[in-house]
Amino acid sequence: MKRTVILAALVFAAAGASASAPVAQIQAMLAKPEQLCGRFDQVKRLAGMKKPLASSGRFCVVAGKGVLWRTLKPFPNTLRLKRDEIVHLQGERVAMRLEASQEPTVRMINGVLFSLLAGDLGQLDSLFEVDGSVKGDSWQVALKARNAALARAVGAISLEGGAYVRTIQMVEESGDRTEIVFSDIKTGPGAVLPEEAAQF
Amino acid sequence: MLQRRLALAWAFVVCLLIGHNAWLWLGQRIAPDTDILALLPIEKRDPVLQQSFTHMVDSAQQRVVVLVGAAEWDAAGRAADAYRAVLAPHDGLLVFDAMGDDTQAGWLASLQPHATLLVGGAQERQLRDEPARFWADAALARLYNAFSGPKLGAFRDDPFGLFAGWAQERAGETPVRPRDGRLFVAGEGREYVLLTYTLKQSAFSLGAQDAVVPLLEQAGAAARGAAPNAEVITAGVVLHAAAAGRQASREIHTIGVGSLVGIVLLTWLTFRSLRPIGLTLLAIGVGFLGALSVCWLLFGQIHLLTLVFGASLIGVAQDYGIYFLCHRLRADHGLDSPALLRRLLPGLGLTLLAAVIGYLGLALTPFPGLRHMAVFSALGLVFAWLTVVCWFPGLISGNTLKAGWLAQRYRGVVWRWPRLTRKPASIGVVLVLAAAAIGGWSQLTTNDDIRSLQSSPPALIQDQIKLSKLLDAPSPVQYFLVRGESGEQVLQREEALKRRLDPLIAQQHIAGYQALSNWVPSARVQAERLALVEDKLLRADGPLALLAAEIDEDPQWVGASAAHLRAQARAMLIDDFLRSAAAEPWRRLWLGAVDDGAGATYASIVALRGLQYASLPVLARAADGVDGVQWVDKVAGISAVLGSYRATMGWVVLAAYAVVFAVLLPRYRGRTWRVLAPTAAASVLTVALLGFSGQQLQLFHVLALMLLLGVGVDYGIFMQEPSEGDDAPWLAVGLSAASTILSFGLLALSGTPALQAFGLTMLAGAALVWLFAPCFSVTKEPIHATPD
Numbered sequence: 001m002k003r004t005v006i007l008a009a010l011v012f013a014a015a016g017a018s019a020s021a022p023v024a025q026i027q028a029m030l031a032k033p034e035q036l037c038g039r040f041d042q043v044k045r046l047a048g049m050k051k052p053l054a055s056s057g058r059f060c061v062v063a064g065k066g067v068l069w070r071t072l073k074p075f076p077n078t079l080r081l082k083r084d085e086i087v088h089l090q091g092e093r094v095a096m097r098l099e100a101s102q103e104p105t106v107r108m109i110n111g112v113l114f115s116l117l118a119g120d121l122g123q124l125d126s127l128f129e130v131d132g133s134v135k136g137d138s139w140q141v142a143l144k145a146r147n148a149a150l151a152r153a154v155g156a157i158s159l160e161g162g163a164y165v166r167t168i169q170m171v172e173e174s175g176d177r178t179e180i181v182f183s184d185i186k187t188g189p190g191a192v193l194p195e196e197a198a199q200f
Numbered sequence: 201m202l203q204r205r206l207a208l209a210w211a212f213v214v215c216l217l218i219g220h221n222a223w224l225w226l227g228q229r230i231a232p233d234t235d236i237l238a239l240l241p242i243e244k245r246d247p248v249l250q251q252s253f254t255h256m257v258d259s260a261q262q263r264v265v266v267l268v269g270a271a272e273w274d275a276a277g278r279a280a281d282a283y284r285a286v287l288a289p290h291d292g293l294l295v296f297d298a299m300g301d302d303t304q305a306g307w308l309a310s311l312q313p314h315a316t317l318l319v320g321g322a323q324e325r326q327l328r329d330e331p332a333r334f335w336a337d338a339a340l341a342r343l344y345n346a347f348s349g350p351k352l353g354a355f356r357d358d359p360f361g362l363f364a365g366w367a368q369e370r371a372g373e374t375p376v377r378p379r380d381g382r383l384f385v386a387g388e389g390r391e392y393v394l395l396t397y398t399l400k401q402s403a404f405s406l407g408a409q410d411a412v413v414p415l416l417e418q419a420g421a422a423a424r425g426a427a428p429n430a431e432v433i434t435a436g437v438v439l440h441a442a443a444a445g446r447q448a449s450r451e452i453h454t455i456g457v458g459s460l461v462g463i464v465l466l467t468w469l470t471f472r473s474l475r476p477i478g479l480t481l482l483a484i485g486v487g488f489l490g491a492l493s494v495c496w497l498l499f500g501q502i503h504l505l506t507l508v509f510g511a512s513l514i515g516v517a518q519d520y521g522i523y524f525l526c527h528r529l530r531a532d533h534g535l536d537s538p539a540l541l542r543r544l545l546p547g548l549g550l551t552l553l554a555a556v557i558g559y560l561g562l563a564l565t566p567f568p569g570l571r572h573m574a575v576f577s578a579l580g581l582v583f584a585w586l587t588v589v590c591w592f593p594g595l596i597s598g599n600t601l602k603a604g605w606l607a608q609r610y611r612g613v614v615w616r617w618p619r620l621t622r623k624p625a626s627i628g629v630v631l632v633l634a635a636a637a638i639g640g641w642s643q644l645t646t647n648d649d650i651r652s653l654q655s656s657p658p659a660l661i662q663d664q665i666k667l668s669k670l671l672d673a674p675s676p677v678q679y680f681l682v683r684g685e686s687g688e689q690v691l692q693r694e695e696a697l698k699r700r701l702d703p704l705i706a707q708q709h710i711a712g713y714q715a716l717s718n719w720v721p722s723a724r725v726q727a728e729r730l731a732l733v734e735d736k737l738l739r740a741d742g743p744l745a746l747l748a749a750e751i752d753e754d755p756q757w758v759g760a761s762a763a764h765l766r767a768q769a770r771a772m773l774i775d776d777f778l779r780s781a782a783a784e785p786w787r788r789l790w791l792g793a794v795d796d797g798a799g800a801t802y803a804s805i806v807a808l809r810g811l812q813y814a815s816l817p818v819l820a821r822a823a824d825g826v827d828g829v830q831w832v833d834k835v836a837g838i839s840a841v842l843g844s845y846r847a848t849m850g851w852v853v854l855a856a857y858a859v860v861f862a863v864l865l866p867r868y869r870g871r872t873w874r875v876l877a878p879t880a881a882a883s884v885l886t887v888a889l890l891g892f893s894g895q896q897l898q899l900f901h902v903l904a905l906m907l908l909l910g911v912g913v914d915y916g917i918f919m920q921e922p923s924e925g926d927d928a929p930w931l932a933v934g935l936s937a938a939s940t941i942l943s944f945g946l947l948a949l950s951g952t953p954a955l956q957a958f959g960l961t962m963l964a965g966a967a968l969v970w971l972f973a974p975c976f977s978v979t980k981e982p983i984h985a986t987p988d
Contacts, residue, residue: 042344044343044344046343046354046355046356047354047355047356048354048356048757048760048761048764049356049751049753049757050753050757051751051752051753053343053344053751055344055345069345071344071345074344075340075344077341077344077345079345088341088345090337090341095338095341100386102372103368103371103372127380172354174353174354174355174357175354176354176355
């Protein structure tokens with residue numbers, strides 16, 4: 001259950017979100033490419049730890065195929081989402097594989113993801129209250145989970161962006177905070193690297 | 201004069217009956233009970249076992265489970281809303297079991313103080329086998345990856361993902377997930393919304409069935425209207441009960457009407473008068489009303505199957521009227537009716553006595569439903585008999601009746617009928633029949649499986665199968681019952697049982713099990729686990745230290761993290777857990793303290809998912825040698841009860857022959873065997889026929905043999921009573937047997953397997969008694985008596 005929620009947040013990060021009045025405007029501002037790749041820099045501040053944890057890597061979102069989230073530093077670690085499965089690779093080793101046949105929420109999460117990529121944001125609206133504002137060519141969105149279980153799981157999410165999502169911030173009820181910044185965003189046929197294409 | 205007074209007194213009784221019945225049906229609006237289980241004996245042996253049935257079966261019985269599915273989740277949601285909207289105004293009848301949103305949010309929170317103790321099976325094995333490096337890497341991966349896997353609470357609450365893994369394992373016990381405020385299940389390319397309702401009235405009350413079934417159909421139509429391709433799958437005991445009820449009602453009509461039409465035709469062709477028809481109906485009607493009144497006064501309820509069985513009463517209750525009427529037809533017109541009755545009274549009295557003994561044999565069974573049937577039938581016969589004796593002489597005089605076409609044709613037959621003699625041909629026939637009987641009996645097999653008595657419509661069963669496959673729900677009738685002297689002992693025994701069951705999951709005999717100890721480990725396992733976690737994860741030089749080196753934290757952090765995890769290892773108590781919201785779906789598995797007569801015993805249920813029917817024998821042996829664990833298979837249990845009563849009833853039938861023989865002996869002396877022989881021979885050959893036709897002998901065949909004795913003895917008595925050379929007894933036997941065959945022949949067409957077995961036996965048996973009855977008569981060749 002929790003997993004679904006975290007994945008849903010990823011969906012936001014990758015594609016940007018939208019729903020109500022200014023949200024329609026934000027949706028119009030977002031480019032909706034067939035494939036999109038880029039660099040991410042993540043900083044986590046965890047309860048009970050003095051130092052922040054920094055990591056970075058590459059991510060790709062390909063319509064109709066799935067999402068690839070490759071942490072490259074400090075050590076390689078890959079998360080791959082396809083229609084019917086979620087696979088977590090630690091180096092070459094499969095650390096975790098979750099299939100729709102055993103965990104029914106897998107397809108539901110991935111369904112949310114794919115409908116997002118297709119520009120169908122109706123499903124997100126059923127999970128979150130979306131509150132957005134637009135200033136010039138950039139926008140900002142705050143997401144509030146509609147039910148208590150989801151709220152406990154993801155906490156508060158806020159997004160910033162223009163044509164693409166630029167940053168995502170998650171503040172969990174437990175006190176753990178995550179901030180992700182996206183850069184070097186590329187779209188079109190050359191965006192996905194050959195080794196990444198092989199993963200899909 | 202006496203006859204007149206009797207008739208008046210009886211008229212008074214009949215008026216009372218009519219009044220009471222009118223009050224019952226119109227004033228009280230009574231409805232017959234349709235609970236098929238009322239046919240089964242009440243289990244008194246084991247209070248703990250009984251309690252487990254209550255927990256598992258009773259709640260399941262009141263539930264209506266609905267899956268509304270479509271290719272798209274949105275469409276399924278729309279259809280489900282339309283479905284609910286139809287049922288919403290009827291919450292006095294069906295209550296929607298809403299899913300608490302707060303429950304969802306809170307269920308894991310309540311377990312957080314115990315999180316360190318909760319480790320899934322696979323990870324517990326890894327804890328034993330994997331080195332510290334493995335766990336440090338696992339924690340690192342969780343630390344850096346934004347979306348690396350299930351995460352409950354903050355990182356430091358569950359750095360190694362053990363609690364998350366445990367929660368995932370628990371979630372795997374059911375495929376149902378909350379989604380957008382609904383319950384969601386997926387399967388066969390569709391997404392389903394799960395709706396569950398609880399019935400306010402008993403699933404077996406006719407009123408509830410009449411109201412609920414059309415409502416559910418209406419709701420299903422609304423769902424399909426809201427989303428054209430929506431699929432609605434419904435299951436619930438109430439649907440099966442309603443289908444059984446509808447079938448029984450239909451059969452009351454066909455059997456009752458068919459039987460009446462048969463009697464009317466026969467009577468007309470025999471007596472060429474409508475008055476015997478009216479009189480026969482009168483006797484039967486009074487019998488039926490009387491039986492119903494007294495049964496209601498005695499038991500306070502009446503079972504629908506009792507009424508169905510009662511419909512067959514028509515076949516027997518008519519015998520008395522027919523016997524009198526046939527003699528009236530053949531007797532001298534000058535002889536007045538009361539005098540004729542006095543002459544017939546000994547024979548009539550004996551037929552009643554024998555039939556009542558026959559029916560009351562049913563009352564010896566421990567099945568409450570059958571006792572009702574026995575009392576109902578015996579009372580019906582007494583009332584019908586009294587009607588004949590009190591009223592018929594006054595209503596029929598010497599020249600009311602004329603022999604009809606059938607009576608004239610039929611009478612000659614009896615004189616040419618073969619008699620049992622010592623001639624070689626006769627002995628040859630007997631030997632051939634005896635050989636056939638032996639052949640048939642040797643082919644006979646028995647089958648007491650309760651499922652062979654089930655007759656739900658195929659569509660209902662298909663829905664049921666599909667639904668239980670999608671929901672992967674545990675079987676409510678096959679499970680393990682675990683007992684102990686304390687809650688802790690029960691949990692320990694559950695854990696011992698689960699160690700036996702794990703290999704069976706691997707061998708695909710079952711998909712999994714549900715047990716309270718999955719949630720609350722025994723105190724012993726909690727202590728062992730804490731020691732394991734302490735040894736493998738929390739040691740000063742363990743994975744936490746390795747992790748600290750990687751992320752540049754100091755030894756102080758290591759100490760603080762270990763302390764934080766130790767603080768989440770508060771001992772878990774079963775009672776605390778049961779009070780929490782997380783326990784909601786599992787409470788029914790815990791019976792707690794049950795008084796079993798010798799003090800309190802603690803008990804729980806371990807339920808099985810994905811049970812394979814073929815695996816039942818393996819499971820039955822799975823717990824051998826585990827103390828306090830009992831395999832419970834209610835289906836097999838009921839079947840065993842049916843089987844033992846089949847055997848017992850066999851002896852009851854034999855005993856009844858002996859009793860009837862004793863009753864008849866003072867009157868018939870050396871000829872007594874001739875009264876019983878046709879019925880006995882017919883019974884033996886009927887069972888042989890069942891053997892030849894491949895029918896498997898079960899309780900209801902044997903019960904029919906009991907009834908056959910009651911009916912067959914009538915015919916035997918008719919044939920043996922002094923009849924002064926006329927053919928009235930033969931005519932009476934023919935008419936009665938033909939009507940009995942008609943009514944029971946229709947019972948053989950019943951869709952209810954139990955009634956069908958009963959009907960087939962009666963059909964063959966009654967026909968054979970009819971054929972055999974004259975063979976044993978000693979009536980001399982008549983001096984060509986002709987009717988006047």
